Amino acid sequence: MICERTMSLLKATTSLSKIGFDFDGVIADSLPAKIKLGRRLGFSITPDQTTSNILQKITGKSNYKNLVYLLYRKETLKFKPCEGIKTLIKKLKTHGCSLVIISARGKEESLFAQKWLKKQGLINFFDEIIFCAKQDKPKIIKKYKLDVYIDDSAETLNPCPKNVIKVLYDHYQISGLNCKRKKYLIIKDFKEIL
Ligand SMILES: [Mg+2]
Numbered sequence: 001m002i003c004e005r006t007m008s009l010l011k012a013t014t015s016l017s018k019i020g021f022d023f024d025g026v027i028a029d030s031l032p033a034k035i036k037l038g039r040r041l042g043f044s045i046t047p048d049q050t051t052s053n054i055l056q057k058i059t060g061k062s063n064y065k066n067l068v069y070l071l072y073r074k075e076t077l078k079f080k081p082c083e084g085i086k087t088l089i090k091k092l093k094t095h096g097c098s099l100v101i102i103s104a105r106g107k108e109e110s111l112f113a114q115k116w117l118k119k120q121g122l123i124n125f126f127d128e129i130i131f132c133a134k135q136d137k138p139k140i141i142k143k144y145k146l147d148v149y150i151d152d153s154a155e156t157l158n159p160c161p162k163n164v165i166k167v168l169y170d171h172y173q174i175s176g177l178n179c180k181r182k183k184y185l186i187i188k189d190f191k192e193i194l
Contacts, residue, residue: 017147019092023103023113025152026169027089027122028079030071037067037075047172072109076116082171084190089125091194098127100144104134104156135159157184167193 024030031050038045038055041063049058056064092099105113110131117123132140138159141149150167151157154175157166166184168175173188187193 018098020100020146020149022151029082033075048174073112076112088190093125100128102130102140
């Protein structure tokens with residue numbers, strides 16, 4: 001099954017196709033900053049505790065609010081790009097792919113994401129940069145007729161349209177653990193696509 005998916009992924013990434021990317025955790029490596037901010041607030045957090053539900057339980061509501069506020073604003077500018085993502089983006093663009101970002105960041109938070117993309121010299125590689133509510137991602141993926149969509153959250157990939165090749169980027173090996181059925185192609189490294 002995975003083999004078939006890998007084949008179709010290869011096919012899709014080598015022809016003129018539309019590829020969608022989540023921003024946080026796929027393009028920008030937000031997880032180390034989350035852990036660092038947690039520590040600053042006095043909480044020792046492991047990568048598998050960084051999902052919003054768990055993190056909120058550990059830190060409490062008010063600390064969590066504070067952490068998220070900083071993370072998606074000022075701290076964003078300090079994020080590193082996810083390993084190998086810049087090479088992948090440039091390569092896909094050279095192959096004639098159309099690239100789209102679909103992020104669930106809010107209005108103010110989106111400005112920091114755009115600033116980061118400019119700073120990293122990546123903004124011009126994208127044909128569209130869309131910010132929407134998390135639950136609207138499947139609708140946007142359908143609207144833009146994406147062939148491939150990459151996200152770091154299995155929860156987000158679940159409701160995505162069937163005809164889209166779904167890729168779970170699980171660099172820290174935290175989301176893929178709960179995927180019993182292989183509905184997605186799970187990758188730990190973007191080199192696997194390259
Ligand atoms: Mg994400």
